Amino acid sequence: MTRTIFEKSDAITLVAEVFRELGYEGASMSNITARTRLSKGSLYHFFPGGKEEMAAEIMANIDAWFVNEMFKPLEEDDPRAAIARMWETTDTYFRSGRRICLIGAFALDETRDRFAGAIQAYFYRWIEALAGALMRACVTTAEANALAEEAVVGIQGALTLARALGDDGIFGRTLQRLRERVEARLT
């Protein structure tokens, strides 16, 4: 047969969405095959290590995306411009709160223990990159660290509450509040 040909990058994207919807434990192989239309043969061809390898590659993929689109700009580009873009990127990536943070979700249950390093590194770098940009924009070290932590905490919390309440507005309102708070220190 071999009807539709997938590349590994397609597989990563498709499987990622299933993990996002169902969680690590909730995403069974039959769920994954059903929702992605990828057969078990294809999945184990791309990911010989099974679910664990899928999840690891998906997280690495997400991390790489954030590094390119958000962390490196924060670390290297004009800080004010990079911070301004961060709000847009965040809103787009999480689809105004309708899409959750897979890495944050993995952190909550014992799935965390499997991927503790990757989870920690992702959030650590986000906070560090934002704090660094703030410092380069002449915010004091203490204030920069507090603001960066507050921003990432707020984003994660807003993602939880957006889904919990089924409220499309809360993510945007939180992002706006955080942005104002940050910009108040920049002027």
Next chain:
Amino acid sequence: MTRTIFEKSDAITLVAEVFRELGYEGASMSNITARTRLSKGSLYHFFPGGKEEMAAEIMANIDAWFVNEMFKPLEEDDPRAAIARMWETTDTYFRSGRRICLIGAFALDETRDRFAGAIQAYFYRWIEALAGALMRACVTTAEANALAEEAVVGIQGALTLARALGDDGIFGRTLQRLRERVEARLT
């Protein structure tokens, strides 16, 4: 045999901890029996509806606890005192960030669809109760709503990041930041 006698309230507490650690899908019946030392016989005696009934009763139990210890005081008692106690209650209940919010965790994956009503009601009441207390303490409606939303968002986000980073300090720092922000509007 019938060695140790459990009451249903004991069972709820024990099983709740397993759901908290493993998530709804990750908590299998054999996991639950192993970690709680309750046999399947006991579990199905207390919860004929199986996992779903367990989770529903656990959430009702958590909700009732919050209503008594936090929401009703916010709604009925002296607002400043109730808000001050809310920070303490929150820090104690979540053990300074070492314990996650089960209801928030359920909100992230498709487990939410099973319990959407209970999840929504819990967070809605928390935000409403806090906003109400702020208004009774003479904060304007708009500010009260924004502050209440920000507080609950911040708490949930801090719980995620505390586990993600394995950082014992972030929950306390976030709580302190929120408390100062709220108190700045009360004076």
Next chain:
DNA sequence: GCTCTTATAAACCGATCGGTCTAGTGTGGC
């Protein structure tokens, strides 16, 4: 001391789990 109720233990069930394996199909290099 008998019975009725509550609580427990564990064997057992069909379904589904994660994962393996075989038998392909289609494509590019030569």
Next chain:
DNA sequence: GCCACACTAGACCGATCGGTTTATAAGAGC
């Protein structure tokens, strides 16, 4: 044309899943 290889379909495996059933032990009421 044909071979090597990337990819796919799905039957199949033992283990574990959520859930049921049977048997029985310990009080409580009388």
